[in-house]
Amino acid sequence: MALFERFAPLMHAHDAVKAAGTDPFGVRMDRVLSPTEAVIKGRRTLLAGTNNYLGLTFDSGCIAAARSAMETFGTGTTGSSIANGSYGGHRALERALAEFFDREHGMVFSTGYQANLGIISTVAGPKDYLIIDADCHASIYDACKLSSATVIRARHNDPADLDKRLQRLAEQPGDKVIVTEGIYSMLGDQAPLAEIAEVKRRHGAYLVVDEAHSLGVLGETGRGLAQAAGVEADVDFVVGTFSKSLGAVGGFCVSNHPDFEVLRIVCRPYMFTASLPPSVIASVRAALETVARRPDLRHRLWRNIGTLYDALERRGFLLGPQKGPVVAVRLPSPEMAIHLWQALLNAGVYVNLALPPATPSGEPLLRCSVCAAHTTEQLRHMVDVLTDIAYDAGLLEPQMRAAAG
């Protein structure tokens, strides 16, 4: 059997997608002009699919901090956090994260993927149980594969189903660890965290919440869904990323668990990889300070979310169930999704194309993400362009086209 023969159906499907024009999974940005604009295929393009929720990628303070750290400490650490890869900045960022979340401990990973991989695969042992939400991110599923625990999948955002599954395990001696996300990356919906926390307390389980898409977005001071839902005390481990609202790359975990520090010598995705470059650490520290200091960025983001979501809804698009920084346009077929995505890009608007099986319930999506730096004009323009394209493709009824943007 040829080495990659098992991928034949996928390669075939990918060829069909590419035949429509640009490969949606191979878009090249030739220049990035700002958090909301790039040059793609020689054309100035509006970016509405970059997870850059607070628009901090070009923040002058973040850039200055990164530049200074690079000049002082060099381009990279060339080693693991447990060998030569922990500099003063790395430790300071861990303390800053712990302080930001009002927790005892903080740990920085090289990517958000590795933070989930490391924490989730390590907290639960061979006799324990991981109970994950069915719509969890691939990094959480991969963590489960790496873990020695028994892995159980609960229905998405269904505390009653979670309760039932914990009840079935009531007689089992192992620890139970629930894993959920703050905001789900595809449809942008939020976990019913207060209800999940109640189930968790009742069963004496532990709770891990991935705040990747909610850090800097939800909660009074931007700490995420747990803060917004008032259940931070019930969350044993908060995991998150630097690659969305903080505008860089990397991941973290914060916790009050008294033995948390042992993770540094048992968590393989932390130990067996090089630590983040000093410049990234410095820009993330600056970004975290900005999140704490400038709630106006969060308010602008939410104003923009309202502008985009409400306008798309008025035009008749079927959207994700809840307003948030991810606005998903739900489409009836992959062909329609690919066509709209391609036409949008040709018209100078970039969003993410999400196709099953990477989407919940097999629905193709145009996954838009909102940025605090978007202007109202940019968002209105995007809605107008998408409406025209969707109308021409027969997705929208003619009367909806005229609806107020």
Place this chain on the structure above:
Amino acid sequence: MLKDPTVTSVEQAAFKEVAKVLEPFRRHETPITRDTDITADLDLDSLAVMNLLMQVEEKFDISIPLNLIPEIRTVGDLVKVIEQLTKGA
């Protein structure tokens, strides 16, 4: 870990239920047997398989660990897992 297939009432009930859930995914007139390969012989993608498992879990009040899924290839394999988890309950 799994016992040899002995036809018990649980085994029969599990087979009946699985066959019922899989009925819409049957190709042509080929009947569903214990030897039916769930992904190769039926029109099911990975998402449909996960949804199918949720239905079976609901029906039998069990949770099928994700760890066991690589071992489930045929309808008979799934029936054995249901039987085992139901006994354990």
